[in-house]
Each structure stands twice: as structure tokens, then as C-alpha cells.
Amino acid sequence: MWIYLTKRIVGLLPLLLVISFLSFMLVRMAPGSPFDKERAPASPDIERTLREKYHQDEPLWQQYLRYLGVARESDGQGGTRWVRGGLVQGDLGPSFKYRNHGVNDIVAQGLPVSMSLGLLAFLFAMGVGIPLGIYTALRRGQWGDHIGSFFSLLAFCIPGLVVGPLLIMGLALQWRLFPVALWSSPWHMVLPTVTLGLYFSGRIARLMREGMTEAMKEAYVVTARAKGLSESQVVFRHALRLAILPVVSYSGPLLADLLTGSFVVENLFLVPGIGVFLVNSALGRDYNMVVGLALVYAVLLVLLNLAVDLTYGFLDRRVKLS
């Protein structure tokens, strides 16, 4: 068990290296540069200086080593020295766009916000999706199933782009129950949570319905039933454990997606998370920010998937962790 955990955590390091390398190179392949501006600088020298300042004039491999923090540079007196900062020291570098901030500053400001929103949305999605999924599975083929399925499908057919404004128009402007935007009190969190969570609750309900339908056909569930256990005992004590597996394996990537923020919801409700940066940095070719956020995302994802695999083994005894 502990060996397994250690192995997975150690396995994270090469993964991070690969991710940083891939995103580092990928984002530089896209046309345009961080220094393209609508208004050209007063002279072309300025852009050149800017490139030098951020070491964009060096060969790519050297830029990458510098990013990792394992490059040597001239110390200006004929010798060389190790570069300062770099990934090995946990420094994600300066942002090319937000010139007064480092990527670390932005992550430190935005990540906690995105994480709390994501977690709330996750709880909402689970809280709505799992019961709905179980209900529709048990009523499979009946009206209850059709109506429940209709709503769960509706939830993930309508994008946040539509749900958000509708919630704002109804609950925030018409009835003034919740604030329209900003992020400063628990009241402010309700609408973004629902907007973000609703879509996923639909998905979870579908997966749960499927899992439960399958589980109810399992031999041991059938046996449990034959033994004369009550319906709720069969469902919750025996079937649920297996039925929830698809949901569990979906929830790792789902949580990573949720915790790193959502562009649409953050934009709509003015939530100062990092979801907006994830999209805007790629669009704005803010190289360091792209790589930094990709790394944050990767770390979260790996940790959460690890939790999922553990949960998997815990719920389904037939899976061996190795």
C-alpha cells in the first residue's frame, strides 16, 4: 500500500517534466508572440529588448533549461553562474503579460478561489446527480425514469453560457435573492456553484443510472435480493458500492477540471479564479503562465486520480492495487 503510494508520487516527477516540456514547446508553436501588440512600440528596438529581458532570444533548449532552473548564464564578468529561480526552486517564472506579477503570485491569488468554487460545484453535482441517477435506474423504463432522464439530459445539454444568465436574470435581478456577481460572501457563491455544478450533475446522474442498472444485475445483488433483504438494503448496502464505480472514475478528472476554474462561470460572475487565466494565457501567448497553469493542473489531476484509484480499490475488492 505505502509502496504503491510512494511509487505513484515519485511517478509524478517525470510526468511533470513531460508536461512542462510539452506545454513549453506546444505553446511556442502557435503563431503570434506575447509581445505582439495592437499598438506597435515606439521603435522595433523596444520589442527586441523585451525579448532579451525575458530571454526569448536564446535557443529553445536553453530557454527550457532556464525555465527548469538548471541552466548556466554569463555573470557579466567572463564567468558563468547558475540562473536564479526556475522550476526546481518552485518558481514558475514571470508573467509576460502581467509584467508586475510572477506566475506564482497569480496562482496564489486565484487557485484558492477556483478551488473553493470547484469543490462547492462538485458537492452540488454529486448531491443532485447521485440520487437522481439511482432513482432513474430503479425506475428504468417507467415514467419516473423518463422524467428524471429528461432533466439530467437537459442539465448537460444546456451550456453554462445559457444557465448562468438565466439564473442571474431570475434569481439575482428579478427577485434580488442573490448578488449578480463578485466573490466576497457565501451568498455570492450560490449562483456560480449552481451554474457550474448543474452541467456535471447531469453527467453524474447518467453515469450513476448506468452503473446502478449494471450493478442490479450482478449475481451477488441478485443473491442478496433472493435472501429477502429489503429493497433499500439491497440498493444501498450492496449495489451502490459497485454502481458508483463509473462515477468515481469520472470524478478525478472532473474535480481537476472544476478545481482549476471555469472560464465561462468566472467571467459571468466575476470570480477571481485561475480559469480565466488558463484560457487567456493560451490565447495571449503568455508562455510562462501557460506552462505554470498546466503544471498546477497536472499536479491536481494526478493527486485526484490517485485518490480515485484508491477509492476504486476500496469499493471494488476485485481490483488489486499493484
Place this chain on the structure above:
Amino acid sequence: MHSVVSASTTAPVRQFLSRIWLALLLSLLAGCARPDPPADLVVINGTEPETLDPALCTGQPDGRVAAALFEGLTRVHPKTGESVPGIAERWEISPDGKTYLFYLRTNALWSNGEPITADDVVYSWRRVVDPANAADYAGQLYYVKNGLAINTRKITDLTQLGVSAVNPHLVRVELENPTAFFLDLCAFRTLCVVHRKTIEKYGDRWLMARPLPTSGCFTLEQWKVNDRVRLRKNPYHWDAANIRSEVVDLIHLESATTALNLFETGQADIIWDKTLIPMELMDVLKERPYVHTFKYLATYFMRFNVTRGPFKDPRVRKALALSINKSRIAGHIMKAGEEPAATLVPPGTANYQAPEGLSYNPNLARKLLAEAGFPEGKGFPSFHYLFNTAKQHEQVAVELQQMWKKELGISLELRNTEWKVYLADQSAVNFDLSRSAWVGDYNDPNTFLDMFMSNNGNNRTGWKSPEYDALLDRANRMTDLKERAELLRQAERLLVVDDVVIMPLFFYAGITFYRPDEISGIWANIIDEHALYPVGKTKKADLRP
């Protein structure tokens, strides 16, 4: 077998899972920060500033915050938009218009109480032209002696810049040419005065220093990215008595609808960024008392690539320009009172009267196109219009496409790209036609016209005209404003009538939202600059529950 639970594996698993949940919950609590006390004034300022460093910032929202934090030798009069004394109390101009003496106020202080001296001014200006700082707007100091040479590394000695401290309260400035708008430049944020010691201590992250010594009316209390900047009145400012709001929040966001919602529910008092106005609703909103529209110096236009295919022929460019019904675009798509434009320089620009541009004349257009070898558009290759993705630009593009198809029988392909691809392609002149817009930096035709000089980085059309360059050069050496205006007029005629390098579409309308019975101290002016210090809530608004 399902009920067999082996204790040896579950205990660590449970422990591990519960730790992860605990960590998540803790971060949840961290995210729910304590709400700050409400501000006296909440302004929706635009998109998130890239930097608040006055020497480096280029965007309008960035500039507005920088202007509240830092002050120049002069500042913009909030009502008229003219330059009035700032850190300098008065000035003297030599008869040839090339030497300025600025007398600083003795009561001009940093927000930490230290005096602002002539050395601070000299340091701040040298910092702008110092090539190592790579300030995009260094061009604002090219009018000062040796500014260009230093910035382009022809001179390495910063002290050669034509600005010097005669004594702690007297700054002497030497210019290359008499520059009619130099006092306006002194009020511009690039030339504002910044605190040397802080910058030398903290480097690029100096704006994160707290407390941050500032020279303007406000100090920087908080800067939360993609949320808000919180400013507090600078008690040491020489004009502190006239700063009306103690704490001001500047909210940064990207969605016009969100901005409107905040304003409608009273969570924001002012919207003063044009990009955050929902344009498609302007026909309804225009009637509301809180909407204020005004003329300002900004033009929406289209660049031709004069090096490519049929667009090498000025007759083709002219035909295309003549066949666009600009009033339909200005009225149908833009609804805030935008005026159709025939010239690049907007009406109302100081010291200038624009020439008469091309009008709407589809018959002449067809004739010209036939002369150029494409009667009724036959044989005209398909060409594309480059624009960055945005509702409004797409709508304009669709209109252009249909008009040219109808009037000239030629087919335009739309090519919308994301922002950086658009910029890269535009500056590499990799397009047939390209959407463009320009907002004047100061109230003078030069801020529009110098764009199309042959070596200007903003030219982006492939058009090089020695005649145009010569006209502008001569004009900017003139001290007589009338003669200067005439030369500039000739240059603009060349640009939009004879050579048709660009096709102006409309002049933007400036828009601000505020409730006049609650907010006062904000006035419309032609450069869309609204100083923050005179803005405040009226007594009546304070009584509002």
C-alpha cells in the same frame, strides 16, 4: 465476497482519503476570504490591467489606474481635457518653443511625506527612454532632445536626455522641435513621476510593495488580479482637499453584461470603459438618464494591404471605399450615436480641420472597378478580411461582405482569428483587408497621422510614401498652427482620398454610465480621460439606504 473487508488496506486508504478531503476543505476556507469594508465609490474600469507602471502601461484601463496613482508635471483638467498645472506650479516657454522651464510646487509630496523633487522627474523620464526598460510608449519622449537616440541605443549615456534638474524645484526641458502638444504629453501617464528608491529595491515587482509611495491623488491599497484595485486617498497630495472619495474600488472584468448587471443592482456607481457597454442594447439604453454619450477621439477603420493582388491599384481601393454605405453600419450595428467617418482624424481634434473624404457613391465605384479591369467584378479574385473575434467586428464584416457583393459583385471571405494571430498577421501585413481602430492618445491630429509614416510600426499596410513623410515632418517643425494644420490636411488627403490606404468606417462615441443625481465630478471630454479625484457621491446619494 463483497462483504470481506480487510482492515490492513482500508485504514491507510481511509486516512489518505480523509487527508485529501481535509486539504480541500481548508483551501475552501482560504477561498472564502473575509469581505472588505465597502468602498466610497465603485468604478467599473475595464479589463484587468497588465501593469500599473505608468512608464510601461499601454491599455486604457491600466492608464486610468496609473493616472490616479501617479502625477506628471501637468495634469488633465477634468472638465475641459486641457493640461493644467500638476506637480509643476507654473512654467516658462522660450520664444523658439524648444525650451521649457518647469517650477515644481514646494508642497508636492510623495504619499509617504517625502518631497517630490526635480531629480525624481529626471529619473522618471530617463527611465522611460532607457532601452533596458523596453517601454512601448517611449515615443512620447522622442520629442525631447536625444530621446529617440537614447531609446534606439545610438546614445548610451542617459544623462544626454534633454531634461535636467536646475535646482530641486526647477526642471529644464529641451525639445528637438517646437512641439505644439508638449504640455499635453507632460500630463500623459508615461511621463508621470515615480519613486526611485522603491523601484531600485523591488525591481519588476515594485508595484507589489506596500506601502507604495505614489505621487498622484491616491495610494494603492490592494491589487487583486481579475477582481479589483482598491485605492485610498493620498493625504499628502498637494491638492488633497479636492480629492472627494476616501476609498475607491476599480473593478476589472471582461463581460459587458456582468458590468451592466452590477451597475443596475447598485453594486457599481460608474462604468467608464467603452468595451464594457453592451452595444446591442444602446438603442434602448440611450434613453436612460444614466447613459452619457459624447464625442471622442477614436476611429474604426480598415487597412488595405497595398502590396497584394488587385489592391496594388488605388482605383480598386477607392472603388471598395466608395461602395460602402457607412451610415447603415454606423446606425444598424453601432447604436450609441457613432458618426460615419470619411477621414481618419475625428472632428473636434484640436488645431485641425479634416479634409473632405470619400462619400458613398456606388456608381463611381463600379466605374473605377471597371477601369481597373474588373467590370461588374468579373475576374476579381476572392480576398479576405482579417478581424479578431468579437460580435461587433463580425457584424461589421458581414455587412461589408454583403455590400460589396451587391454593389460590385466581388466576394469577400471573412477570416476571424483569435487576438494574437490577428495581431501577428496584421503587423506582418499578412492580409488583404484588416479591421483596425485607433484611439487618440492626446488631442492633436499627429496622434492619428504619424501612424502611417513609412517607418512607423503601426503603418501595417505596406504603404510607403516619401511625400506623406515629408509633409508630416515639415508640419511638426512649424510653430504657426494654421500652416501646420494645412500641411497635415494635405497629408490626410493623400492617405484617405488619393491613395486610399485605409477606409475609415465610423468615429466611436464615448460612453459613460453614472446616475447624475448620485455621482458628480465626472465630465465628458474629447480624450475620454476622466480624472478620479473630483469624482464622488453627492450628499443625496449618501442618504440613500
Place this chain on the structure above:
Amino acid sequence: MSLIVSQAPSTERPPAAPPSLTPNQRAWRRFWRNRPAVLGLFWTLCLLVLVLTWPWIAPYTFEATSDAQFSPPSAQHWFGTDVHGRDLMTRVIYGARISLLVGWIGALVAVINGVVWGASAGFLGGKWDGFAMRVVDVLYSLPSIIFVIVLITTLEGFLRKWLVATFDAGPAAVGYARLIFLFAGLGAISWLNMARIVRGQVLSLRQRAFVDASLALGAHPLRVIAKHILPNIFGIVIVYATLTIPAIILYESFLSYLGLGIQAPMASWGSLIADGASQLNPIRVYWWLIVFPAGMLVTSLLAMNFLGDGLRDAWDPKGRSD
């Protein structure tokens, strides 16, 4: 089995199928008795016919502007018009072509890729499993938006140059080329989830007695996969595919919103919904701009979903009650 079936109305089940029927015929018979599924099939077919024949019966073209700006639904324009006075019904049906194409091709790519990758990883296990899942982990850990932006902008640039150089193609061809990249890009980011889920299922099936038994009896592994594994994951694959189609269609709307989707004046459901959503505001709502595109999307997805459910129920090996 009958215990579970008892949940469904018993009248829908035939007492016993005549012995002369093949399993396939019996499956069809089961399918035709499932009313929502048949309805779904009917709606999907209608939509297909409408979409394919529309260019010949439409009174307007999708790009023709008129002076009737924002006119509400009327006899001339059943779905109303948009900002340029274009007929919305024509645009919605034109949009269906693109959305269905993008959604189905994307989902197909995702399903094939995901099943092959996931099933082989789960079944073969060992080193291959480790490697395959590492690849999935790496690709998964890259935020999809970075991948898509780079793919679309970079490859589009190359392709444009190539098309113009070799075929002297106009920008229209480039517009279609971009569409192809949309398929590829969206398929490429959606198969990862599928692979993980399939692997999870296969991993759990792999440990089951009947698989071990087949292998012990000398059955070829491919045969075991085809006979025992694939039919058992059919249900989750269908459900996942029906989840993937809307996800891809909605992702396309997000990309259109960022300027990476289809080119104006073309339309897709996604871009129409994004357009409609952008004008949801407290001042004035042109309801038809959102109701019709979203309504069409939702009903079509519901139909496809019921269809998928019906197919799965009819052919599910565990569903064969007799």
C-alpha cells in the same frame, strides 16, 4: 434476472419468444417495443432528412442579409431573424449539419480510440497497461484548451499556406480545413476519458470467472475480448458516446466564442447558442435567438439519447431474459 425486470411493466415483455428467432431478431423485437427509443429513432431520421434536403426546399440561404433586423417569429420567418436580418430557421438547420457532423465524427473518433486503447490496457495489463495509462495521464494532464488552441492555430496556418500554394485555394477552403481540425481536435481531447472508463470496466471484468475460464480453455485473447469483454462494456460505451456528442457540440460553442470555432457567416448550434446567450440581459431579450437553437439541440440530443438507451437495452447480453 427476473427480479430486476419486475421493476419494468411486465406487459411490455413477451411471455416467450418463438424459438425460430435469431438473437438479432429478438433484439430488434425488443427494440421496437421500447416506445421512447422508437420515438428517438423517428426524430433523428426526420432531422437527418430535413438537414439533407433543406438546401433544395429552403426559401432563404443561410448567409443572405435583409432589412428585417431582429424580427420575431412570423409567417415569413418561422424562427424569426437575427441582427443582420438573416432567417434563423435556415441558420438553425444549416447549423445542425455542422454540429451533427462535428459531434458524431468527434464522438466516433473518441469511442474508437478510447475503446481500443482502454480495452487493450485493461485486458493485457502489465507493462502495456502502465505505458498506455501513462500516455493517457500525460495527455490528460495537459489542459485541453492549450492543446486545441495550438492545434487549430498552428496547423491551420500550415494548411492555409499549403492549400494556397498547391491549389491556389480561396479562404473558403481554409474555412473547411479548420472544420476538419475541429473534428480532429475535439475527437482527440475526448477519447482520454473514454479510455480511462473502459479500462476501469475491463479491469474489473478481467478478474471475473468467465473470462478466466475462457482463457484457461484456450480461447484466443482477441476472441475473448470480442465475445466477452466488448459486449459487457457496450452499455457504458453507448452511454458515454451519447454523453460525448453534446459535450463536443457544446465545446465547439465555447471555441466559437473564443474565435477558434467555425468561421462566420457559417453557423453551428454551438455558435448560434453562444450568440443567443450573449444577448441574455436584463434590458431586452430576443428570446427566439436562444429558444430555437437550444430547443433543437436539446430535443435532438434527447432523441439520440433515448435511441442509444434503446439499442443498449435491446442488445445488452445481460438483458437477455430468456
